[in-house]
Amino acid sequence: MSMNGQALDSALGANPLREGLAFQEAPPGQTLIIFGGSGDLAARKLIPALYNLERNALLPSSLAVVGLGRRPMDDESYRARQLEATTNFSRTGKPDPELWSAFQQGLYYVRADFSTHAGYEDLKRELAEIETRHGTGGNRIFYLATQPSLFPEIIRLLGETGLNRGPGTTRIVIEKPFGRDLATAQDLNAIANDVFDESQIYRIDHYLGKETVQNVLVLRFANVIFEPVWNRRYIDSVQITVAESVGLEGRGTYYEEAGVLRDMVQNHIMQLLALVAMEPPVDFQADSIRDEKVKVLRALRHLEPDQVSSNVMRASYGAGFVDGREVPAYRDEDGVAPDSTTETYFASRFLIDNWRWKGVPFYLRSGKRLAKRASEIAIQFNEVPHLLFGDSNPDGVPPNVLAMRIQPDEGVSITFEAKQPGLGMRVRPVRMDFGYGQSFAEESPDAYERLLLDVMLGDQTLFIRRDETEAAWRAVMPILEAWEGDSVSRLPTYEAGRWGPRQAGDLLRADGFRWRRL
Amino acid sequence: MNLTTTLTDTLPTLARLREQAARQAADEGAELNAQMLLATIVARYPDPTDWAEIKAETQPVVAAYPSRVIALVNDSAAAQSPDPVRVGLLSAQRSDGASAIRGELLTAALQGRAFEEGAAIAASWSASGIPTVVWWNGPAVTDDHLFEDMLDIADRILVDSSAMTDLAAEFTVLGDVVAGSHHARVTDALWLRLLAWRQAFAQAFDQPAARLDLEHVTSVELAVQQSPGGQAAALLLVGWMASRLGWRLDRRTTQGWRLKSDGQAVDVICDPSSITNGLIEMVRLSAPTSRYLAYMPSPEDIVVDCQSDLAPITHVAVRRPPPTRPRLRLDDLLTGGAHHHIFRQSVAIARTLATA
Numbered sequence: 080m081s082m083n084g085q086a087l088d089s090a091l092g093a094n095p096l097r098e099g100l101a102f103q104e105a106p107p108g109q110t111l112i113i114f115g116g117s118g119d120l121a122a123r124k125l126i127p128a129l130y131n132l133e134r135n136a137l138l139p140s141s142l143a144v145v146g147l148g149r150r151p152m153d154d155e156s157y158r159a160r161q162l163e164a165t166t167n168f169s170r171t172g173k174p175d176p177e178l179w180s181a182f183q184q185g186l187y188y189v190r191a192d193f194s195t196h197a198g199y200e201d202l203k204r205e206l207a208e209i210e211t212r213h214g215t216g217g218n219r220i221f222y223l224a225t226q227p228s229l230f231p232e233i234i235r236l237l238g239e240t241g242l243n244r245g246p247g248t249t250r251i252v253i254e255k256p257f258g259r260d261l262a263t264a265q266d267l268n269a270i271a272n273d274v275f276d277e278s279q280i281y282r283i284d285h286y287l288g289k290e291t292v293q294n295v296l297v298l299r300f301a302n303v304i305f306e307p308v309w310n311r312r313y314i315d316s317v318q319i320t321v322a323e324s325v326g327l328e329g330r331g332t333y334y335e336e337a338g339v340l341r342d343m344v345q346n347h348i349m350q351l352l353a354l355v356a357m358e359p360p361v362d363f364q365a366d367s368i369r370d371e372k373v374k375v376l377r378a379l380r381h382l383e384p385d386q387v388s389s390n391v392m393r394a395s396y397g398a399g400f401v402d403g404r405e406v407p408a409y410r411d412e413d414g415v416a417p418d419s420t421t422e423t424y425f426a427s428r429f430l431i432d433n434w435r436w437k438g439v440p441f442y443l444r445s446g447k448r449l450a451k452r453a454s455e456i457a458i459q460f461n462e463v464p465h466l467l468f469g470d471s472n473p474d475g476v477p478p479n480v481l482a483m484r485i486q487p488d489e490g491v492s493i494t495f496e497a498k499q500p501g502l503g504m505r506v507r508p509v510r511m512d513f514g515y516g517q518s519f520a521e522e523s524p525d526a527y528e529r530l531l532l533d534v535m536l537g538d539q540t541l542f543i544r545r546d547e548t549e550a551a552w553r554a555v556m557p558i559l560e561a562w563e564g565d566s567v568s569r570l571p572t573y574e575a576g577r578w579g580p581r582q583a584g585d586l587l588r589a590d591g592f593r594w595r596r597l
Numbered sequence: 598m599n600l601t602t603t604l605t606d607t608l609p610t611l612a613r614l615r616e617q618a619a620r621q622a623a624d625e626g627a628e629l630n631a632q633m634l635l636a637t638i639v640a641r642y643p644d645p646t647d648w649a650e651i652k653a654e655t656q657p658v659v660a661a662y663p664s665r666v667i668a669l670v671n672d673s674a675a676a677q678s679p680d681p682v683r684v685g686l687l688s689a690q691r692s693d694g695a696s697a698i699r700g701e702l703l704t705a706a707l708q709g710r711a712f713e714e715g716a717a718i719a720a721s722w723s724a725s726g727i728p729t730v731v732w733w734n735g736p737a738v739t740d741d742h743l744f745e746d747m748l749d750i751a752d753r754i755l756v757d758s759s760a761m762t763d764l765a766a767e768f769t770v771l772g773d774v775v776a777g778s779h780h781a782r783v784t785d786a787l788w789l790r791l792l793a794w795r796q797a798f799a800q801a802f803d804q805p806a807a808r809l810d811l812e813h814v815t816s817v818e819l820a821v822q823q824s825p826g827g828q829a830a831a832l833l834l835v836g837w838m839a840s841r842l843g844w845r846l847d848r849r850t851t852q853g854w855r856l857k858s859d860g861q862a863v864d865v866i867c868d869p870s871s872i873t874n875g876l877i878e879m880v881r882l883s884a885p886t887s888r889y890l891a892y893m894p895s896p897e898d899i900v901v902d903c904q905s906d907l908a909p910i911t912h913v914a915v916r917r918p919p920p921t922r923p924r925l926r927l928d929d930l931l932t933g934g935a936h937h938h939i940f941r942q943s944v945a946i947a948r949t950l951a952t953a
């Protein structure tokens with residue numbers, strides 16, 4: 080919608096026919112311009128997600144997608160390539176021929192070099208033609224799906240060529256990583272905010288597009304039974320795990336530069352932590368939620384240099400077996416230096432300095448080549464203040480645990496105590512379990528489907544605001560700095576296919592906890 | 598898997614069946630979860646209907662909503678059968694291919710008084726702690742003992758106005774029931790079927806330029822199936838528009854009705870259409886300088902063409918609205934209700950049109 084459209088819209092007031100029918104707003108016409116349209120992310124995620132949105136009739140009727148890349152290709156071969164990719168990677172399998180044939184008519188490929196003006200002038204010309212052909216109303220989304228090192232330049236050139244001010248709405252989607260430390264994140268944000276208004280910028284963290292991650296908010300704020308105990312008086316500790324069993328999947332060069340702290344912890348895990356720990360927002364508007372997330376991230380206690388080693392554990396995987404297959408050590412992977420000190424495992428203890436969480440440890444861990452792919456948030460409650468059944472339970476009874484499983488087997492379970500049948504008073508933990516797959520027959524959409532639709536609808540709730548990324552970087556900077564100043568030649572290793580290095584347990588043992596077995 | 602049994606032995610038989618299924622599932626390593634019922638659905642079958650047919654009809658519903666389905670079947674041959682009750686489990690394939698138990702089906706073939714008093718059976722077989730939804734399978738009626746009882750035991754009762762035969766009388770009943778103070782909320786399957794049309798119009802008028810026209814509509818023309826069902830659909834849809842846009846009945850005309858909005862006339866014209874699959878074929882809204890034509894190019898699609906003499910946009914196709922499958926209907930039943938007033942107002946206007 081153009082500015083005129085927006086002004087008219089508010090002057091007219093709400094659509095009287097809309098009341099009670101708010102559940103499926105159709106996005107207006109759009110052109111999605113993918114920088115890196117010939118790349119891996121476009122093929123694996125973006126095009127299949129768009130196709131599945133089309134399949135569910137959620138796309139605007141006038142949508143054009145322009146893929147940009149270096150390699151020479153015409154529209155026809157681009158479409159054929161994306162059909163193959165969608166066949167391989169779409170959650171719904173092979174596309175329906177009729178539907179695909181209609182969908183692919185909106186797919187275009189433009190060869191362009193991202194670092195020259197000429198490329199953008201070509202793009203402009205093509206856009207003018209495509210927009211008239213499809214009647215997209217001049218609304219544009221620029222999606223940066225290319226090497227992060229190119230982001231600043233692309234944004235600058237979008238500004239210099241005037242593409243930041245289109246005839247309709249203009250939005251830009253920035254893929255992670257948002258910088259590789261606080262300074263580069265601030266630089267990137269400065270450039271982005273110079274060329275675009277923050278309301279046009281969509282920093283994507285696909286984790287936030289997952290149903291179960293969004294369910295954290297629903298669980299906390301649509302139920303009355305959890306929030307009263309969601310604080311330091313009742314909660315003993317929180318564990319957040321994002322474990323992968325895969326290795327580098329051909330992205331060794333990227334990973335060498337990143338490591339798990341940058342790849343997973345600074346973004347996904349910090350987002351999970353923010354959702355678990357934030358205060359209730361005043362409403363469900365994008366900025367109300369993001370305001371609260373920023374507040375907790377800012378309340379994270381920053382480690383002093385001498386505290387890093389006792390609160391953080393890093394390691395890299397050695398050779399081992401995963402899924403019955405022998406896999407090499409990290410240092411022997413393609414693209415990895417033989418003397419690499421990049422961490423593939425990270426575990427740490429964080430504290431949040433606010434009224435709600437003072438003193439409650441948040442244990443975070445993530446790694447590659449771990450025993451299995453499993454992500455979970457577990458809230459461990461305090462032990463009962465006084466045990467009535469001590470005689471028959473001399474070891475006490477285990478505390479209640481609320482576990483939110485993000486993947487696989489998405490769901491929520493609560494462990495509580497029950498009387499074991501019999502004449503005595505023996506107490507045994509049992510589980511109340513809710514499984515997404517069992518309670519809902521619908522298949523969950525892929526995270527990218529939800530997020531792409533939100534960009535088209537202009538909803539920033541599930542995207543990361545500038546101050547959020549910077550607050551998350553601030554929290555991990557002391558760790559990165561300590562590691563940089565630390566001249567280790569070799570990280571501790573763990574056998575691939577296990578749950579990380581043995582020492583990782585020490586982090587919790589001192590506080591009387593253990594990592595949960597997932 | 599199903600067993601026949603007697604009225605008194607129904608729940609124990611169901612329990613046995615579940616145990617059996619649990620044992621079998623454990624043997625096969627399959628997953629079983631029969632503990633997560635969301636609703637009891639009481640379905641009334643006014644005519645003899647067999648187990649297979651009822652099962653085929655309820656299976657897709659429980660696949661999406663784990664439920665206990667109690668089917669009360671009016672069957673004059675029931676007295677001859679020693680085992681009037683049949684009990685079974687309904688399972689569905691999950692997305693990972695495993696089969697999971699999603700529901701229970703209890704059918705009772707009843708005759709005469711026993712059928713009329715069926716609400717008592719339904720009440721005793723309902724699962725506790727979860728809502729009861731009654732699938733009435735017909736329009737709302739007065740002077741029907743079973744309907745009155747159902748209004749008491751149900752949290753929600755689903756009637757179907759497309760099965761009306763006498764619009765003036767039946768819209769009056771529906772209006773009374775909807776406005777009444779029963780425990781049960783009333784939902785109309787016809788209203789839910791019209792959801793697609795309502796959604797399409799709402800989307801068409803999301804455009805600011807189109808919104809201006811809403812205040813200047815001069816006529817609404819509809820082409821509807823030549824049946825009371827088609828007429829009922831037209832009345833309810835017009836009732837909805839009128840309630841949203843503040844139109845009031847002025848008088849009946851030869852072709853339909855004249856409504857008034859701030860002194861301005863809106864002519865509603867109802868033409869018969871030749872379609873047999875679907876109640877409404879097309880709806881055309883006219884304003885002085887534009888026309889909005891809604892039609893269904895395919896059973897799941899509604900398109901609204903907007904033609905304007907002034908604006909540069911001359912054609913806007915509105916995307917497929919959500920389909921009106923049973924899944925969606927139960928969705929609306931279990932979670933809906935917040936916008937009940939819109940339905941109530943729409944019925945009230947449909948009733949004034951029907952009785953004008």
Ligand SMILES: NC(=O)c1ccc[n+]([C@@H]2O[C@H](COP(=O)([O-])OP(=O)(O)OC[C@H]3O[C@@H](n4cnc5c(N)ncnc54)[C@H](OP(=O)(O)O)[C@@H]3O)[C@@H](O)[C@H]2O)c1
Binds near residue numbers: 191192223227229
């Ligand atoms: N792959 C994933 O699954 C994944 C998941 C999450 C996030 N991401 C993020 O998504 C982004 C893209 O990753 P990717 O894996 O898709 O990368 P990729 O496969 O290496 O793709 C890079 C793309 O950028 C194009 N390109 C590079 N330099 C260019 C230049 N100077 N001029 C024009 N085009 C140029 C390439 O075009 P040519 O190939 O035609 O030369 C290619 O289309 C990264 O930020 C990454 O962190 C990726």
